[in-house]
Amino acid sequence: MERDNEFGDYLRARRHLTAPRVVGLPDDSGRRVPGLRREEVALLAGVSTDYYIRLEQGRERHPSEQVLQAIARALRLDEAAAGHLFRLGLPTPAPATATATVSAELLRLLDNLQDVPAFVVGPAQDILAANPMAEALYSGFARFDNLLRMIFLDPFAREFYGNWDTAAETAVANLRDVSTRFADDERVERMVGEISVRSPAFSTLWARYEVRPRTKEDKHFRHPRVGELHLHFEALAVTSAPGQHLSVYSAEPGSASADGLLLLRRLADQDNDTETGNLYQ
CATH class of the missing domain: 3.30.450.180 (Beta-Lactamase)
Incomplete structure (x- = not known):
């Protein structure tokens, strides 16, 4: 599984899945991308368009918890999807190790x-x-x-x-x-x-x-x-x-x-x- 920019890939995929009408924006026929534009997510999240683009492209890898919360709200992520965003975006301890043997x-x-x-x-x-x-x-x-x-x-x-x-x-x-x-x-x-x-x-x-x-x-x-x-x-x-x-x-x-x-x-x-x-x- 490619993990070089999984955080950015996730942002992009969720942006494409978010219909403009869900966040109160006009769903005009001139859109060249599905879902929201990058600048629209940035506006809804209260961050600059340049900063959001750097997040998607993987050039900014240390978003704050407040920024992640704002992006989760902008993309209308539910609890599970927002939790996934936080696990990708925030530094965490070593991931858990699965147990394969049944007791x-x-x-x-x-x-x-x-x-x-x-x-x-x-x-x-x-x-x-x-x-x-x-x-x-x-x-x-x-x-x-x-x-x-x-x-x-x-x-x-x-x-x-x-x-x-x-x-x-x-x-x-x-x-x-x-x-x-x-x-x-x-x-x-x-x-x-x-x-x-x-x-x-x-x-x-x-x-x-x-x-x-x-x-x-x-x-x-x-x-x-x-x-x-x-x-x-x-x-x-x-x-x-x-x-x-x-x-x-x-x-x-x-x-x-x-x-x-x-x-x-x-x-x-x-x-x-x-x-x-x-x-x-």
């Missing part, structure tokens, strides 16, 4: 979550551990190893996700957030490089610089053996292991999706029994 205690917790799909992911969205329900949920994929690779490189994803575009946008926006929290994580860099080369859709979304940590959302799946599933997703940070999140899906009690999870549980048990039986043949 025995967390593995035991996964085993005890028998009625819902649950799995542990790392910063690069690698599947570090999963319970049988999660394996059954994603059983249609060729590999259940990395969510980004699954979404962008496995054709089954287009069938599995009820709204693939949303799933793709969310995955990339989450990775963009992670990329500054774990700026020296080689696995994140390798994953961005691999998916960028192989998926034009990923490259397009990555270049938008959308930032949105994946914490909770409602998901729609089309499972090949269970059918339609509408599940709620929660990502719980594992505070004892930096970079790890425990992802858990649940269904509304009494809903068709709750019945679907019961069927998925039976399928997971059957698959597990089959695998266990094969070990003794």
Whole structure:
């Protein structure tokens, strides 16, 4: 991942995404660039145009916290996007180091979550551990190893996700957030490089610089053996292991999706029994 002027690249991308009408400026047809002009951002932020240009070009690398706050307001950045701006623009301690090994205690917790799909992911969205329900949920994929690779490189994803575009946008926006929290994580860099080369859709979304940590959302799946599933997703940070999140899906009690999870549980048990039986043949 090229980091020579990531701060400037982020400013430019967010400027292009900010519609003039959102900040009270006329959206005239004579504009040669999408979104705001540099001088407009400078005016809204209360800095000189020359200073703002130097920020975008990487010739000014030490903006104050007050300047970053003003630019965040000018670009109408939400909390996640503004946090990303501050992590790029302000000197920080050494970035956190991700933990790749899942603890025995967390593995035991996964085993005890028998009625819902649950799995542990790392910063690069690698599947570090999963319970049988999660394996059954994603059983249609060729590999259940990395969510980004699954979404962008496995054709089954287009069938599995009820709204693939949303799933793709969310995955990339989450990775963009992670990329500054774990700026020296080689696995994140390798994953961005691999998916960028192989998926034009990923490259397009990555270049938008959308930032949105994946914490909770409602998901729609089309499972090949269970059918339609509408599940709620929660990502719980594992505070004892930096970079790890425990992802858990649940269904509304009494809903068709709750019945679907019961069927998925039976399928997971059957698959597990089959695998266990094969070990003794």
